[in-house]
Amino acid sequence: MGVKERKLVKKTLKKASADSFRSDGRTDSADFLPLEGGPARKLPEQQVLESGGTVLYIGRLPHGFYEEEIKGFFSQFGTVKRLRVARNKKTGKSKHFGFIQFESPEVAKIVAETMHNYLLAEHMLQVHVIPPENVHSKLWRGVNYRYKPVDQVQIQRKEHNKERTLEEHSKLVKGILKRDKKRRKKIEAAGIDYECPEIVGSTQPVPKKIKFN
Numbered sequence: 001m002g003v004k005e006r007k008l009v010k011k012t013l014k015k016a017s018a019d020s021f022r023s024d025g026r027t028d029s030a031d032f033l034p035l036e037g038g039p040a041r042k043l044p045e046q047q048v049l050e051s052g053g054t055v056l057y058i059g060r061l062p063h064g065f066y067e068e069e070i071k072g073f074f075s076q077f078g079t080v081k082r083l084r085v086a087r088n089k090k091t092g093k094s095k096h097f098g099f100i101q102f103e104s105p106e107v108a109k110i111v112a113e114t115m116h117n118y119l120l121a122e123h124m125l126q127v128h129v130i131p132p133e134n135v136h137s138k139l140w141r142g143v144n145y146r147y148k149p150v151d152q153v154q155i156q157r158k159e160h161n162k163e164r165t166l167e168e169h170s171k172l173v174k175g176i177l178k179r180d181k182k183r184r185k186k187i188e189a190a191g192i193d194y195e196c197p198e199i200v201g202s203t204q205p206v207p208k209k210i211k212f213n
Contacts, residue, residue, distance in 0.1 A: 052105045054081070055135050056112060059097045059126035061085070066094060074100060077114075078107035084143045092149035099130075099139060166204070 058070070065073075071080050085098035102108045108129055115127040164172065176199065184196050 053129045053131050053135070054103065054105050054108045055099055055101045055130045055132075055139070056108055057097070057099060057126070057128045057130055058115075060123045061094060061096045061098060061125075062121035062123040063094070063096075065121065070098065070100065074111065074115075077102070077111050079103045082140055082143055084140065087147055089147070090150070092147045101140075169204070 061070075067083055067085055070085070071083050074080055079102065080100060081103050082101040083098070084100075086095040087093060088095060102111065112127050112129045115125055118125045118127075180196070180199055187194055187196070
């Protein structure tokens, strides 16, 4: 940097300090100085705008902490308007996160500040306020629906006890014999001297219910 450039920088700093001097004797601290001279600038103060959202996201929900437990726990802060726990459509089990809506945005803000990283049943709850523009339009669809999981035991029992036709019964016996043949080959390949018992069965389907005249 040459002598002329140094003098120019000093002159710029003096001018900036003189411009920032107030008539009441106080000086404003500038946020940055321009590189090529000119008065110092101060960035306008940015005010943090509150979203005013009433919907909260609750993550890391422990097992057993479902709709009734969540509503009973969070009702101590204020009136709970709506509540939804994400569940698996096939099994009906909780996905360990959900959404809750309060009537007042002030209550929602207090809940988010109080319950975030709150230790509950060895789980650190994650609570955040969702801005109104980010709330999905289908979030509360079917919120009052209580999903009933599919009873797989009842379905298998009904499938096992149903009356089969001759074709269905022949297909069932064929599958059993095929699996038995495959099992015999595995035993022989392993070098095990074992004689498997023969499968005895009827080729005709047995009626499940006895009908009397």
